[in-house]
Each structure stands twice: as structure tokens, then as C-alpha cells.
Amino acid sequence: MTKKMIVFTGGGTAGHVTPNIAIMNELDQAKWDIQYIGSHKGIEKELIEKINVPYHSISSGKLRRYIDMENVKDVFRVMKGVGDARRILKKLKPALVFSKGGFVTVPVIMAAKSLNIPVFIHESDLTPGLANKIAQRFATKIFTSFDEAAKYFPADKVTVVGSPIRKELLQGRAQVGLNWLHFYDTLPVLTIMGGSLGARRINEAVREALPELTKKFQIVHLCGKGNVDESLKDVRGYKQLEYVHDELSDVLAATDYVITRGGSNAIFEFLALHKPMLIIPLSKAQSRGDQILNAASFKKKGFSLVLEEEQLTKETLMEHIQQLQKGALTMKQTMREATKTDAISTLVREIEAIK
Template identity: 45%
Template sequence: VFSKGGFVSCPVVWASWVLRIPAVIHESDITPGLTNKLTMPFARKVCYTFPESKKYFPDEKACHTGLPVREEMNTGSRLNGLKLCGFTGGKPVLVVIGGSQGSEFINTVVRDALEELLKTFQICHICGKGNMNREYDGLSGYKQFEYIDKELPDIFACADLFISRAGATVLHEILTVKKPALLIPLSKSASRGDQILNAQSFCSQGFSDMLMEENVTKETLVSKVRELYVSRNNYIKSMKKSFSGNAVENVISIIDEIAGERDNSK
């Protein structure tokens, strides 16, 4: 049994223990959620995403794997991404992601800084449903999308850097394509603080830079993005060394190991 958490998985993991079927669980966030706390004693292995999470799990069960992301994120076409946005290859591409629902805060500050940012970058702005601003339609070097689905790998492939929230999934999608990001995590007042911890982890590993919401202005945003681009090769070098970038293979290896032990015990 493989469990990613969620309350519905509790009885499944508990039943697997009763039936002597080994279970492997995976924790996406830095601090374990309630479901994984409840199922951890009954699991053979606990895979975790961030290095800082190790202290929450028994040594004999803990396995640092990173967070698996969909395989197609590795198959994007830079050329297709540029074509979708109507961009040329002349300027680097900055992709702005506000999270699955978009971010009014990020949308506003990026648009306030457009004049300066467009001097250096072409900007693909994924702004969320209902958040497109038609005033900017036709603006050279700036393309808005409410949402991108199957073309997302192409957009990631054409990106040179990102501005993003700091949810675990989007961070590891960015890590998969090995592109630097300026992270603007949700504030503690709007969340339980997990995005701040996520961003701090990625910064400490040399993958990203971060800017807290309370410190974001048009000027600080432009300055941080330009610094990130100038230093991009340092971030890319760190990401290429990352064990977490091979999360799918890491998790499969753990599952194969546990399955093999069970077969040998029959």
C-alpha cells in the first residue's frame, strides 16, 4: 500500500497492517499532517519531501525522496512554449505563477512592475481564473493566461526563471526543470506558515531566493528578479546536484525494496 495522506487513507493503512501488507507513506510538507501522524506507526517506510522533515520520523523508517511530480514536466518544448506566448528568443522569459487559484497580491505587484521588468524580460503571467486584465492585451512581451493545463510543460521549458508562491508541488515542478525562482510565500496570516518553511528550505539548499509579502514593493521585486537572473547559474548548479529532483525514481525504489522483502518472506 502506498499512501500520500488524506483522511480516507487512514483505514486503508490500518487495515494493511492487520492483514500484514506493508505500507509506505509519503509526506509532502515539512511538518507531518494529521493522517500521516496517525498512520506512521503502522507503515514500514515514511518517505519525506524536505530534508528538514527527517526529525519528525523514526530513523529506521525515514527515507528522503523528494516530491514526485508528473513525468510530462520533463518533456516540454521551449519552442512550443515561446510560440504559445508569442515570444521571440531575444529576451529571457520570466514565468509568474500565483498558485492554483492565482494570487491577487502577486498579480498586482507584477503588473505594477511591468514597465521595468519588460525592459529585461518577456513575461508569461498565469494569473488565475477571472484575474486577467484586458488593459494589457497586446502589450509586447507580456502574455496572460487564466490557467494552463496540458501546455504547462512547454511553458516551464521556455522559462528562464520564475516568480511563484511556495506550495510543495509547484516548488518541485520548478526543481524538476531546474530553473531558479523568486518565491513569495503566503503569509502566516493567510496560512499555517507551511509555504514560508518550504521557501526557507529551498533557499537554504541554494535552489531559490525569497521575498516575504511584507517586504514586497515594485522596487524590491524588480531588484530581486534581476539579481536572481544574474546569479541563475549558481542556482541551477545546486539544483543539478539535488537528490530530490529524482523523486519518482526514489519512491519507486523504496516500494520495490519493501515489495521484494515481502516476496522473499513468503
């Protein structure tokens, strides 16, 4: 059987890469030759090389929404990136390019369009990022995580599918997670995730509230690289970790409640796992505001509570955790009734249908 080639692209943040990996893992390797195009030094290079997928790097600029002299230089970087991507694609001759967003994808998608290669893109957030705003005109099909996002794209191209969830996350074992954490089943487990770099304000509020929290919960605190507080390492029922990789599915299986940022991939994973969550989104001072919109959508649908970072104190944190406990059963039932939680199967079917 002759294999078909598929090229994935996406980068800038882990959130633009891990969904691609989730899809790759579900494709039949006997039918598909999988390759990846990313930037020279982005996080995507590190993540993709770890899974031994052939990686091709191109020149890429940064898409800014503000006036900056670097924008002029980046026009030339993007143009060079289109040339780089076009040479790679002409050599690989893929049946499809699949993009998850990030500035590195724009030259890849433009090059694919110029070579008449079909392009699928997936938008995670409630409103499209700048890369996907540009890319939509070159796309063959567009998929979104949020229902609300569909209105930003051409109706004849867009389909709402949800977010691609790593299947291994759904296969965690709670007792294995408890054993690994050295926790017991006497108190519920509260897991706090501040993103790959951690979240200073969340870390501070959690640690200030620790004396009260550890009376009611066992705490898993994923605090980000370099953010472990050595003075708290011996606090009973409090496990600090910079990050978790292989053990994450078991840790989440053991988790009763989650505090998280508002990144789309993370909150859709907790939705699929039916984990009651408190979302503390990045503020507009730190982002384009997409996490705030994501969080508001989940709250409206009954999937989460929301606490704005500007309102975050020890007191408001404890109040919201108490509300989360009270509403957990209703929230879990609402999550079970949610549709669009198996995006992977839909996307794999769409990919398989490419001639």
C-alpha cells in the same frame, strides 16, 4: 501474469494528488491494477476521473488544529470513513496502499493497518501535515521530500527521496513553448505561478510593475481562475493565463526565471528543471507556515531567493528579480549538483519490491 493491486489515496489539494498521478504513470500497467480512494467531492475525484483510474469515495472529516464544534461531527465522519475504506479494501485486497496526505487519507490508512495491508506514505513538506502525523504510526514505510523532514518520523521507517516529479515536465521543448506563447528569443521569459487559485498580492505587484518588467522580460502570468485582467490583454510581451495543462512542459522549457509560491511539489519541479526561482510563500495568516519553511530551506541550499508576502511591493519585487538575474548562473549550478531529484525511480522500485 496475475496483476498485483495498489490503492493510492490523497486529497484536499492538487498537491496531494498530482504526485500520486506521477507515480501511477511510471508503474507497469501489465503488473499493477491501480485504484484510488478519495473523498466524495474533493479535487482528487475530478483529477483521478480524468485519467480513467477507478475511483472509490469515502466519508471524511477535516483535521483542524483549532477548537471547533465541527470537530465533534468529524470524529464520526472519520469513523464512518474507516468503515467505508475497510469495506473497499476487503473487496479489492491490495498488496499496498500508497498515501500522499490530506485528511481523507487517515481513515484509509487506519483501515489498511487493521487489515494488515502494507502502507507507504510520502510527506512533501519540511514539517509533516496533521494527516501524516497521525498516519505515521500505521505506516510501513515513510518517504520525505526534504532532508529536514526525516527527524519528525521514526528512524527505522523513514527514507529521504525527494519529490515525485512528473516525467513529462522534463521533456518540454523550448521553441514549441515560445511559439505557443507567441514569444521570441530576444528577451528572457519570466514565468509567474501563484498556485491553482492564483495569488492576489502577487498578481497586483506584477501588474503594477509591468511597464518595467516588459522592458526586460517576456512575461507568462498564470494568474488563477477568474483573475485575467482584460485591460492588459494587449500588452506586448505579457501573456495572461488562468492555468496551463498540456502545454506546461513546453512553457517551462522556454522559461528562464520563475516566481512561485512555496508549495513543495512546485519548487521541487523547478529544482529538477534547474529554473532559478524567487519564492513568495503563503503567509502564516493563510496557512500553517509550511511554505515559509520550504522556502527557507531552498534559500539556505542556494536553490532560490525568498520574498515574504508581507514585504511584497512593486519595488521589492523588482529588486529581487534583479538579484535573481545576477545570481542565476550560480543558482543553476547549485541545482545541477543537487541529489534526491529522481524520487519517482526510487518509489517505483520500493513499490515493485512489495510481495
